[in-house]
Amino acid sequence: PECPDADDTFAVIRALCFSGMHRELLREYPDQVGPNVRDNVREGESYSALDVVRALTNQQHLYRHWQTFFEHHDFVLAPTTTISPRDWHELYPTEIDGEPTQSYYHWLSMAYASTLAGHPSVTLPTGRDENGLPFGLQIIGRRGSDLETLAFARELETLFADDDALARPRVDLAYLRDAAPLKEAEGFMGF
Structure with missing residues (x-):
């Protein structure tokens, strides 16, 4: 389905939620809150009522696009993300295929475009990518079809099980059992 302005819509709604949920944490523990959360809280506080109206109106347009699409389709199969997993020290990918990302979460746009419209989505680990890292296949179902979406994912997982x-x-x-706890790694934050 078409997803016009999904990035802007998600940015506004996400920032508002972060501002509401993490503002006090940032105020009380400013040195312990990571830069992504800090920036999202501040971004949320910068939006006007008109920005919120614009985002919510576009969310309704996205909803209608998805509903029209699902009049003729049962599921959408898509990559969950657009890039391979990254080193945890990297706060976020700053570029994809040589193009700068718009924000620290922009690389997740394949996942948030459908959830903005309220559709169930599940990620199925399906092999490894060209870098040898796990690859996720996202299965998106009709609104309200959570059980059907999970059942379809289970069928695909069963089908894929015999294919290396x-x-x-x-x-x-x-390896995980013998590895040092992540909380002991340099740069790990408590939140």
Whole structure:
């Protein structure tokens, strides 16, 4: 479905939510709140009532686009994200295919475009990408079809299980068990 202005709509709604949920945390512990949360709180405080109206109006347009699309389709299959997993030290990808990202969460646009319209979405780990890292297939269903979307994901997972290229990647539990806790890593923040 078409998703005009989804990035702007998500940015406004997300920032407003962050401002409401994390403003006090930022006020009480400014040195312990990461830059992404801090910037989102401040961004939320910068929007006017007209910005909020614009975002909510566009969210309704997105909703209608998705409803029209699902009159003729049962599911959408799409990548969950547009890039491979990153090193956790990197706050966010600053570019994708040589193009700068618009924000620290812009690389998640494949996931938030559908959820803005209220559609159920599930990510199914399906093999590894060209970098050998886990790849996620997003399955988006009709609004209110949560159980059907989960059932379809389960069918795909069963279908992919016998295919080495598409099967769910196995986690190396021994490696994780022996690894130092992430909270002990340099640069880890408590929140």
